[in-house]
Amino acid sequence: MEKQAVQRAKEAFVTGRSRPLEFRVQQLKSLLRMITDRQGEIATALKQDINRSQFDTSLFELIGLENEINLAVSKLAQWAAPRPVERSLLTISDEVYIQPEPLGVVLIIGAWNYPWALTLQPLVGAIAAGNAAVIKPSELSEYSASLLKSLLPRYLDQELYPVVCGGVSETQELLRQRFDHVFYTGNSTVGRLVMEAAARHLTPVTLELGGKSPCYIDKNVDLRVACRRITWGKFVNCGQTCIAPDYILCEPSIQNRLVEGIRQTLLEFYGPDPKSSPDYGRIINQRHFNRVMALLEGYTAAVGGQSDASQRYIAPTVVKDVPPHARLMQEEIFGPVLPIVTVSDVDDAIHFINEREKPLALYVFSSNKKVIKRMLAETTSGGVTVNDVMMQYTLSSLPFGGVGQSGMGRYHGKHTFDQLSHLRACLVKSLGMEGVNMARYPPQDPQKARRVRLAMRTPLVDFSRGTYVWAVSATVVAVGLLVALTVILLLAAGISCTCW
Amino acid sequence: TCPFELQLRATFRSGMTIPEQFRMNQLQKLLSLVEENEQLIIDALHKDLHKPKFESVLSEIQITLNDLYFAIENLRTWMQPEYNIGKNLATRMDECFIRREPLGVVLIIGAWNYPLHLILLPLVAAIAAGNCVILKPSEICQATEQLLAELIPKYLSQDCYAVLCGGAEETKSLLKNRFDHIFYTGSQAVARSILLAAAPHLTPVTLELGGKSPCFIYGRIDIQKAARRLCWSKFFNTGQSCVAPDYVLCTVETRDALLPAIQETLLSFYGSDPGEGPDMGRIVTLRHWRRLVDMLRKSKGKVVIGGDSREEDKYIAPTVLVDVPEADSLMQEEIFGPILPILTIESLEEGIDYINRQEKPLALYVFSDESSVVSTVLNNTSSGGFCGNDGIVHMALPGLPFGGVGASGMGSYHGRWGFETFSHRRSCMNRSWLLEMVNVLRYPPYSEYNLGWLRWATTLKKGSWGGCTVM
Numbered sequence: 001m002e003k004q005a006v007q008r009a010k011e012a013f014v015t016g017r018s019r020p021l022e023f024r025v026q027q028l029k030s031l032l033r034m035i036t037d038r039q040g041e042i043a044t045a046l047k048q049d050i051n052r053s054q055f056d057t058s059l060f061e062l063i064g065l066e067n068e069i070n071l072a073v074s075k076l077a078q079w080a081a082p083r084p085v086e087r088s089l090l091t092i093s094d095e096v097y098i099q100p101e102p103l104g105v106v107l108i109i110g111a112w113n114y115p116w117a118l119t120l121q122p123l124v125g126a127i128a129a130g131n132a133a134v135i136k137p138s139e140l141s142e143y144s145a146s147l148l149k150s151l152l153p154r155y156l157d158q159e160l161y162p163v164v165c166g167g168v169s170e171t172q173e174l175l176r177q178r179f180d181h182v183f184y185t186g187n188s189t190v191g192r193l194v195m196e197a198a199a200r201h202l203t204p205v206t207l208e209l210g211g212k213s214p215c216y217i218d219k220n221v222d223l224r225v226a227c228r229r230i231t232w233g234k235f236v237n238c239g240q241t242c243i244a245p246d247y248i249l250c251e252p253s254i255q256n257r258l259v260e261g262i263r264q265t266l267l268e269f270y271g272p273d274p275k276s277s278p279d280y281g282r283i284i285n286q287r288h289f290n291r292v293m294a295l296l297e298g299y300t301a302a303v304g305g306q307s308d309a310s311q312r313y314i315a316p317t318v319v320k321d322v323p324p325h326a327r328l329m330q331e332e333i334f335g336p337v338l339p340i341v342t343v344s345d346v347d348d349a350i351h352f353i354n355e356r357e358k359p360l361a362l363y364v365f366s367s368n369k370k371v372i373k374r375m376l377a378e379t380t381s382g383g384v385t386v387n388d389v390m391m392q393y394t395l396s397s398l399p400f401g402g403v404g405q406s407g408m409g410r411y412h413g414k415h416t417f418d419q420l421s422h423l424r425a426c427l428v429k430s431l432g433m434e435g436v437n438m439a440r441y442p443p444q445d446p447q448k449a450r451r452v453r454l455a456m457r458t459p460l461v462d463f464s465r466g467t468y469v470w471a472v473s474a475t476v477v478a479v480g481l482l483v484a485l486t487v488i489l490l491l492a493a494g495i496s497c498t499c500w
Numbered sequence: 501t502c503p504f505e506l507q508l509r510a511t512f513r514s515g516m517t518i519p520e521q522f523r524m525n526q527l528q529k530l531l532s533l534v535e536e537n538e539q540l541i542i543d544a545l546h547k548d549l550h551k552p553k554f555e556s557v558l559s560e561i562q563i564t565l566n567d568l569y570f571a572i573e574n575l576r577t578w579m580q581p582e583y584n585i586g587k588n589l590a591t592r593m594d595e596c597f598i599r600r601e602p603l604g605v606v607l608i609i610g611a612w613n614y615p616l617h618l619i620l621l622p623l624v625a626a627i628a629a630g631n632c633v634i635l636k637p638s639e640i641c642q643a644t645e646q647l648l649a650e651l652i653p654k655y656l657s658q659d660c661y662a663v664l665c666g667g668a669e670e671t672k673s674l675l676k677n678r679f680d681h682i683f684y685t686g687s688q689a690v691a692r693s694i695l696l697a698a699a700p701h702l703t704p705v706t707l708e709l710g711g712k713s714p715c716f717i718y719g720r721i722d723i724q725k726a727a728r729r730l731c732w733s734k735f736f737n738t739g740q741s742c743v744a745p746d747y748v749l750c751t752v753e754t755r756d757a758l759l760p761a762i763q764e765t766l767l768s769f770y771g772s773d774p775g776e777g778p779d780m781g782r783i784v785t786l787r788h789w790r791r792l793v794d795m796l797r798k799s800k801g802k803v804v805i806g807g808d809s810r811e812e813d814k815y816i817a818p819t820v821l822v823d824v825p826e827a828d829s830l831m832q833e834e835i836f837g838p839i840l841p842i843l844t845i846e847s848l849e850e851g852i853d854y855i856n857r858q859e860k861p862l863a864l865y866v867f868s869d870e871s872s873v874v875s876t877v878l879n880n881t882s883s884g885g886f887c888g889n890d891g892i893v894h895m896a897l898p899g900l901p902f903g904g905v906g907a908s909g910m911g912s913y914h915g916r917w918g919f920e921t922f923s924h925r926r927s928c929m930n931r932s933w934l935l936e937m938v939n940v941l942r943y944p945p946y947s948e949y950n951l952g953w954l955r956w957a958t959t960l961k962k963g964s965w966g967g968c969t970v971m
Binding site for chain 1 (some may be wrong): 513515518552553554555556562585586587588590591594596598599601603604680688691692695696698699700702704707709721722723725726728730732768769770771777778779780821856869874878882883885886887888889890893894895897899900902905906907910911912924925926927928929930931932933936939942943944945946947949950951954955
């Protein structure tokens with residue numbers, strides 16, 4: 001079944017119908033209509049999957065998708081156009097440019113925590129780049145997966161963009177097929193398997209993984225605002241966000257105030273009983289519920305700690321003074337549990353972060369420019385937000401992706417388009433200027449060799465618009481000055497002119 | 501584990517390779533390495549590949565020097581954080597930029613056909629990007645391998661850059677270590693095993709592979725010029741270039757005009773006996789020579805030019821065959837030698853169809869004076885790179901990315917593209933403390949009223965740049 005879907009997509013791609021810009025725009029607009037028309041059904045599915053509130057669904061999944069589609073539609077002609085490149089004096093009469101081209105058939109494997117955004121945003125880029133795509137939504141968010149399977153064929157070309165549902169064995173079957181790119185969002189264990197499967201076909205991959213995203217809080221910071229921002233980022237979607245602040249690093253002197261600040265904020269956000277708040281989510285399934293609860297074993301919560309297995313509910317929980325070797329600190333939490341690890345100072349924090357795998361996101365709260373600068377210069381991560389959390393995700397002009405164990409490749413906005421295109425280097429030479437070429441042909445002698453070396457060494461000429469404008473205006477100014485000088489000289493020489 | 505890898509990792513963590521001054525200094529030293537040892541390099545390349553001095557200077561030394569000049573001149577610009585990021589309403593007050601950061605310890609595996617520049621150009625990019633590097637030159641070119649092993653530690657910092665020599669076994673055990681990037685130039689078979697070794701470590705990989713690069717000669721064309729440029733690109737380095745035109749596609753009429761033009765060109769290039777002159781190279785090893793001679797022998801095509809070979813110095817004459825069928829021995833794998841099959845087609849579409857049935861090649865060439873021919877081929881095929889009316893030279897422009905697609909590779913380098921390959925682009929957003937009242941809109945308890953405002957604030961206006969999601 002999977003094999004047939006892939007084969008059909010390949011055949012559909014070969015017909016070339018996914019290439020014309022009008023087709024791509026039409027498909028993207030259709031996708032937009034699907035999201036806006038079916039908002040209600042999508043929200044219902046998400047509520048059933050993960051108890052997501054209507055507000056969160058709009059905010060976190062749909063608005064972002066709508067904006068990505070609108071951006072792609074408005075910029076597509078620009079993105080797909082040939083991109084000129086600097087030339088050298090040797091190639092001055094030639095055309096030198098980079099042509100973006102579709103790759104072919106892309107496999108998109110979605111995730112369960114934001115099943116619509118994380119599955120459809122890559123699809124937007126795939127369509128924009130002119131590819132066909134096989135979409136495999138996560139089976140853990142089953143209501144969303146089956147809704148997507150029934151909706152997508154009603155809005156998009158059925159052969160070019162098939163949806164394949166299923167579990168592990170269906171995914172494995174898919175991965176046995178040959179794709180031109182595989183785009184995977186999920187955890188690093190499966191990420192390794194995806195890369196391995198793709199390796200057999202020499203298929204390039206984009207892996208959007210995760211990790212433990214540290215959040216350093218400097219002691220001289222406005223804790224009130226910091227707590228609000230951190231609490232929001234941590235507990236949204238019940239902590240099941242790849243770029244949620246995983247744990248906090250701070251000095252012991254501010255720990256208690258921090259805990260109090262978070263407690264206060266939680267009260268403001270979800271009331272005294274988060275379980276009854278319509279805005280607080282649930283854990284996706286029993287397995288993950290058990291996993292997160294197991295991480296808490298042996299630790300007393302400073303805030304929260306309650307749970308209800310029947311609802312897969314875990315209260316927003318904060319744990320103080322967590323030792324670095326605790327289970328809580330060994331794997332990505334992906335749940336509403338916030339450990340605080342104390343460090344002695346910035347040096348200690350940087351050291352702590354660098355001892356661990358490169359995270360997907362890093363957060364720094366500080367009003368001290370030096371601290372911020374050091375954090376940026378002495379650590380690495382997929383992305384950074386200073387004095388807030390998660391916001392680096394929200395700007396589509398910033399590439400979003402990991403490094404090291406947190407992933408490879410990047411997307412959002414134009415970056416998705418580039419990631420799912422082949423940027424083909426093109427040089428179209430004229431058959432003229434053969435005289436110059438003669439120097440490179442055998443038989444060879446030292447004189448010829450010297451000439452060619454000289455010609456090869458010419459620096460590149462920048463034909464960008466900025467330089468052109470500068471050149472023209474500089475020439476105009478120079479000519480103007482020359483005329484002025486001539487006039488002055490003439491006047492000084494006392495020569496009269498009938499034009500005055 | 502490789503002792504070098506641990507040592508380099510410690511050096512990287514110390515931050516030694518990060519400052520611009522250090523990188524610049526090392527690039528200057530690499531420049532001196534090449535400039536001061538030109539003759540040694542030329543001799544080594546001649547020993548390994550019988551490479552004519554002219555080719556060594558042009559395609560190994562000068563190309564490396566050019567890339568070094570380019571990197572040295574542009575390093576500061578490349579290292580600057582990119583501030584020109586389109587912002588939206590919500591982030592108007594924030595500082596948004598993209599930093600380029602080094603990856604860590606990277607492995608560069610060289611190839612034997614251009615043993616100097618295929619390992620030094622990635623090295624230039626890796627140094628410029630601030631990484632520590634382990635170099636593994638090809639063991640097939642022993643003189644060059646030894647020269648690199650001797651010169652690199654002499655000029656460059658031994659704490660940051662190491663040369664490891666060895667064959668397949670050593671490479672296999674080297675790959676068990678964890679690197680932050682692996683850059684490989686070579687064959688598809690080995691590339692697969694490298695990707696499989698990289699997967700458990702989640703190491704990103706750049707693969708510069710090859711394939712059969714087709715060459716169209718079609719429509720109105722100055723056959724003499726085309727023949728010259730074709731012969732130059734094909735027989736340069738004895739055809740052992742990953743971007744050499746592998747085979748020609750043309751009509752019968754064109755072929756009939758082409759053959760005497762090629763004959764004349766070869767005469768002017770190499771004289772009546774290319775095996776005697778100084779300007780024709782040799783095949784790299786006996787094994788490779790035998791492979792080519794065997795392919796030629798099994799071919800069903802008709803040899804019209806050349807065809808002779810000599811085992812004692814691994815010589816194969818510039819050879820052209822016609823009437824080569826699609827299933828021929830010469831059409832099964834990349835030739836990588838001075839043998840040029842000419843396949844005849846009746847129309848451009850037939851040729852394009854044929855190409856699209858094969859794997860995506862590293863390069864694709866079209867010789868034609870008719871721009872419609874060039875654009876038809878361009879728009880209906882895919883390849884790593886493309887060059888119209890010439891061969892190979894598109895890879896000498898540092899402004900163009902050099903790399904493959906599909907079976908011909910993944911990733912690219914040269915110039916700034918190399919710098920980007922060995923860097924991590926880290927997105928940074930420095931949020932202002934102000935505008936907390938706007939932030940308040942996103943906090944629970946949620947309300948339709950707030951959602952309405954947020955929707956308004958984050959919905960893209962037509963014509964504006966960038967979008968905003970609040971997540």
